[in-house]
Amino acid sequence: MLFISNLYVKNFVWKFIKKIANLNLALFILGLIIFCCVIGTIIEQDQSYSYYQLNYPNYSLIMTFLGLDHIFHNWWFIVLLIFFNCSLLSCTVFTQFPTLKNARRWKFVYSINDLTYSNNIADQYLISGHSLANVVYSLVRLDFFVFCRNYAIYSYKGLYGRVSPIFVHISIIAILLGSVYSSLSSFVIQELIPCGETFHIKNTIHSGITSNLPSDLLFYVDDFYIDYNINGSIKQFFSSIFTYSNNKKSSKYYLTSVNKPIRMSSLTIYQTDWKVNAIRLNIGNSHMIQKQLISTSLNGRDCWLASYLINEKSKLFFVILNLDNKVLVSDFKGSILAEVVVGNSFYINNIPITVEEIIASTGLQIKSDPGIFFVYLGFFIMMVSTLTSYISYSQVWISTNFSGIKFSGCTNRAVLFFDTDIKSLHKIYAYYSTDIIYISNNYDLTLR
Numbered sequence: 001m002l003f004i005s006n007l008y009v010k011n012f013v014w015k016f017i018k019k020i021a022n023l024n025l026a027l028f029i030l031g032l033i034i035f036c037c038v039i040g041t042i043i044e045q046d047q048s049y050s051y052y053q054l055n056y057p058n059y060s061l062i063m064t065f066l067g068l069d070h071i072f073h074n075w076w077f078i079v080l081l082i083f084f085n086c087s088l089l090s091c092t093v094f095t096q097f098p099t100l101k102n103a104r105r106w107k108f109v110y111s112i113n114d115l116t117y118s119n120n121i122a123d124q125y126l127i128s129g130h131s132l133a134n135v136v137y138s139l140v141r142l143d144f145f146v147f148c149r150n151y152a153i154y155s156y157k158g159l160y161g162r163v164s165p166i167f168v169h170i171s172i173i174a175i176l177l178g179s180v181y182s183s184l185s186s187f188v189i190q191e192l193i194p195c196g197e198t199f200h201i202k203n204t205i206h207s208g209i210t211s212n213l214p215s216d217l218l219f220y221v222d223d224f225y226i227d228y229n230i231n232g233s234i235k236q237f238f239s240s241i242f243t244y245s246n247n248k249k250s251s252k253y254y255l256t257s258v259n260k261p262i263r264m265s266s267l268t269i270y271q272t273d274w275k276v277n278a279i280r281l282n283i284g285n286s287h288m289i290q291k292q293l294i295s296t297s298l299n300g301r302d303c304w305l306a307s308y309l310i311n312e313k314s315k316l317f318f319v320i321l322n323l324d325n326k327v328l329v330s331d332f333k334g335s336i337l338a339e340v341v342v343g344n345s346f347y348i349n350n351i352p353i354t355v356e357e358i359i360a361s362t363g364l365q366i367k368s369d370p371g372i373f374f375v376y377l378g379f380f381i382m383m384v385s386t387l388t389s390y391i392s393y394s395q396v397w398i399s400t401n402f403s404g405i406k407f408s409g410c411t412n413r414a415v416l417f418f419d420t421d422i423k424s425l426h427k428i429y430a431y432y433s434t435d436i437i438y439i440s441n442n443y444d445l446t447l448r
Helices: 002-019 023-042 049-055 060-066 068-073 075-104 132-141 160-185 372-388 415-432
Strands: 122-127 145-149 152-157 187-194 204-207 217-228 234-245 250-257 262-264 267-283 287-292 294-298 301-309 315-320 326-330 336-341 345-348 351-368 394-401 404-411
Touching (some): 023 075, 049 060, 132 145, 132 152, 132 394, 160 372, 187 217, 187 267, 234 351, 250 262, 267 301, 267 315, 287 301, 315 351, 336 345, 394 415, 404 415
Antiparallel strands (some): 122 404, 187 204, 187 351, 217 234, 267 287, 267 351, 301 315, 315 326, 326 336, 345 351
16 A cells, blocks of 8 residues: 555656646746846835835835845745756756657668658759769768768757757856855855954855855954045055954965955955044044044045144044045134145144054945855856857768669758758769769758
């Protein structure tokens, strides 16, 4: 009884696997995936709940319940991808592989009239002085794979065109599996770190359920600086970073900038944002103070401003227009008292004030995406297989009798090129044959 039950289950699973190879089902699932991707593009992903309450006040509860705020990491989206992968795998195994196997099978025909492709055949008759050796040589010259048995010849070329659909399926499977792997194992860290500070990976924006944050890595932000254009606009900004591993036993130095990320083992570090935090002052060479800088705008130009109270009636303002190590010092009336370079001093009431440092923070995004390799590999295979799919798959049958040789052939695309091959075959055969060969011009070429 148990054996019958197991057999029933196996038959059910086998039939189910064959059923999901249906093209219409695969297209329907693909349509659902595309629809979900469109929704995920329209609705901002991975934002806070307050963001959706503010922008979608009537639908925020439904969106969070259905997981529309993180579609690409949602369980039902991953299930759709896996089911679509299963459909493609089933189609590859039960449809594409048998087609390829059939294409590689030697199909000898001893009488052209026996061909099942009678309505898709180009017929030519080589009458008198026939030579199978010359026919074989002519086909080989045209890059055909030739097989002989008794007095029949079968040849084909362009098998890559038959293999390409399989690799298209494999490429899509690799892309989808890579996407699922990324969703489960990737993580994104966002940090805003002041210069001179050391930090661990901790401020997680997204992490998959199987992701693993490295615990032995330590980062030190050594410096942050900006390159400016002649007109004062920002050209590029840079962060120099030291990384330590294995409890500071080994360290490496990296320099990152926008569009030039740091790549180390499984991590990629991007330069994202920056911020000016504070200015550090040395008052009278006796005590150090740190004043917070406030972002503001003067005459339509962004700047940072900090104030220092000298006494009850007097106040200094420190104005920073850019990170070129220059600081403008003004009084409460707005009059410029001095322009000071970082590290230099100026005097107020005979008291030296030194601008020690402008403290800036660099924004870093640290990502790990182990599935991206499979996604790129899938797209590469897809591009190559798409090109090779345009290769025509052509077949030629030749049978002999006492009166001569009968030639038949067919192709699945590029009829004109196949016509050229037929004419070239005739020319090569005629060149190596000593007798006059008559070739009937009444033939038809159609696609199969």
